[in-house]
Amino acid sequence: MTENRTRTVRLQVNGERHEVNLEPRKSLADALREDCGLTGTHLGCEHGVCGTCTVLVDGKPVRGCLIFAVQAEGRSVRTVEGLTGDNNKLHPVQQAFTEHHGLQCGFCTPGFVVLAASYLEENPRPTEDELREVLSSNLCRCTGYQNILDAVMSAAKVMDGDQATIATPANEPSGTSTTG
Amino acid sequence: MKPAPFDYVQVTSVAEALDALAADPDQSKLLAGGQSLVPMMNFRLARPAVLIDINRADELNGVARDGGRLRIGATTRHLQLQNLGGDDALSSLLRRAAVHIGHLPIRTVGTFGGSLAHCDAASEWCLVARLLDAEISTASRERGVRTIAAENFFQSLFTTAMLPDEMLTAVALPLLDDQHHAGFVEFARRAGDFAIVSAAVLVRTVDGVIRTARVCLGGVSSVPFRSSAAEAVLLGQPWSEDGCAARVSAAAADAAATEVAPTGDMHGSEDFRRDLVRALVPRALAQAADSTRNRMRSR
Numbered sequence: 018m019t020e021n022r023t024r025t026v027r028l029q030v031n032g033e034r035h036e037v038n039l040e041p042r043k044s045l046a047d048a049l050r051e052d053c054g055l056t057g058t059h060l061g062c063e064h065g066v067c068g069t070c071t072v073l074v075d076g077k078p079v080r081g082c083l084i085f086a087v088q089a090e091g092r093s094v095r096t097v098e099g100l101t102g103d104n105n106k107l108h109p110v111q112q113a114f115t116e117h118h119g120l121q122c123g124f125c126t127p128g129f130v131v132l133a134a135s136y137l138e139e140n141p142r143p144t145e146d147e148l149r150e151v152l153s154s155n156l157c158r159c160t161g162y163q164n165i166l167d168a169v170m171s172a173a174k175v176m177d178g179d180q181a182t183i184a185t186p187a188n189e190p191s192g193t194s195t196t197g
Numbered sequence: 198m199k200p201a202p203f204d205y206v207q208v209t210s211v212a213e214a215l216d217a218l219a220a221d222p223d224q225s226k227l228l229a230g231g232q233s234l235v236p237m238m239n240f241r242l243a244r245p246a247v248l249i250d251i252n253r254a255d256e257l258n259g260v261a262r263d264g265g266r267l268r269i270g271a272t273t274r275h276l277q278l279q280n281l282g283g284d285d286a287l288s289s290l291l292r293r294a295a296v297h298i299g300h301l302p303i304r305t306v307g308t309f310g311g312s313l314a315h316c317d318a319a320s321e322w323c324l325v326a327r328l329l330d331a332e333i334s335t336a337s338r339e340r341g342v343r344t345i346a347a348e349n350f351f352q353s354l355f356t357t358a359m360l361p362d363e364m365l366t367a368v369a370l371p372l373l374d375d376q377h378h379a380g381f382v383e384f385a386r387r388a389g390d391f392a393i394v395s396a397a398v399l400v401r402t403v404d405g406v407i408r409t410a411r412v413c414l415g416g417v418s419s420v421p422f423r424s425s426a427a428e429a430v431l432l433g434q435p436w437s438e439d440g441c442a443a444r445v446s447a448a449a450a451d452a453a454a455t456e457v458a459p460t461g462d463m464h465g466s467e468d469f470r471r472d473l474v475r476a477l478v479p480r481a482l483a484q485a486a487d488s489t490r491n492r493m494r495s496r
Contacts, residue, residue, distance in 0.1 A: 042200045
């Protein structure tokens with residue numbers, strides 16, 4: 018390929034601006050890892066099945082492998098790195114994963130944590146059935162699903178009881194925007 | 198990077214999209230939600246030279262009442278339809294279909310119009326469109342605006358009546374009054390998987406008798422299948438608060454299972470798919486009655 022197809026794309030990730038040069042065919046997940054240096058987002062299947070690359074775009078969970086980085090220009094992106102507050106305190110979902118043994122090898126964990134955190138921030142009092150449905154989105158090949166569910170249910174209680182513990186970057190709208 | 202290289206064009210209106218598409222229709226693809234197209238590109242099953250991103254053409258997104266119809270813009274997300282308010286038969290049918298589509302992070306992005314244009318044999322929205330005789334609007338620079346009935350729109354596996362220079366702009370569904378009762382059920386081995394078989398029903402009753410019946414099935418042919426045999430069984434039968442009698446729905450299910458000619462594959466043999474039709478048609482009818490009962494109670 019001789020043609021240079023790279024372009025400059027401005028991304029807003031966890032409240033910080035990143036100006037990156039990339040090809041339009043680069044997925045948002047790849048751009049986050051390779052161009053923004055945010056390697057917390059993992060990639061598994063790269064065709065939308067496993068959910069490992071889940072990130073938030075304008076507050077809504079998306080498959081980072083099924084959206085191109087160029088599409089995210091002007092949107093607000095939030096990754097697992099953006100869940101902790103300025104004080105480095107773990108997000109209640111992250112804390113609950115450690116307490117309930119919600120991870121084993123840890124590969125799928127960022128996707129699960131981001132998915133669960135975004136859902137709980139919009140739905141503070143989910144039922145177990147709702148959470149099972151939401152979490153069915155992601156795969157854990159260590160098959161630690163029950164502990165993941167336990168962790169998220171526990172996080173829901175913590176978050177519902179103490180909204181102040183939720184860390185949201187000050188300059189980022191939390192999940193109010195339209196699906197783009 | 199998994200997909201083959203492409204030129205990316207972002208448009209903010211239908212007019213811009215049509216211009217971009219007219220430049221090289223055979224080598225271009227429209228990018229809506231991308232939840233089917235991008236996996237195909239990642240596998241290099243699809244290698245468009247030009248990708249026209251229509252996600253910022255705001256005129257394509259949204260749901261509005263238009264006379265006796267509900268007009269759904271092409272890039273309306275599955276989640277928008279899942280969260281549609283209203284307790285009428287149409288709104289609840291759309292919600293019940295939407296929850297089966299992939300998973301939450303798929304439904305935040307994937308679009309109604311994209312689903313119809315993609316024309317997957319397991320698609321929930323294609324089945325709903327066929328059930329309700331949707332009118333599908335397309336536009337192109339050369340052909341102008343066309344309205345295509347769902348019956349003619351879905352032609353074969355991944356093949357619709359749209360030509361390469363046309364784009365789907367909106368879909369009109371009929372509003373359903375209280376005489377209508379609708380249900381949507383499907384069977385998949387895991388939540389979020391493609392359905393092996395799906396069933397959607399719509400009956401219109403007058404004074405406790407079924408006057409119009411629609412039974413549509415997914416997963417038994419390359420495009421949504423309308424079972425006229427099952428519909429003939431239902432027509433003229435009594436309909437109470439509990440729906441139709443068990444023997445009637447069983448007879449309709451048998452008629453449908455006999456009429457379909459499914460192809461077996463690794464996900465389910467021909468016989469298994471027929472058995473699923475037999476199981477799902479009564480469930481869809483029961484759900485139609487349930488929805489109406491809940492609606493009446495909540496008023």
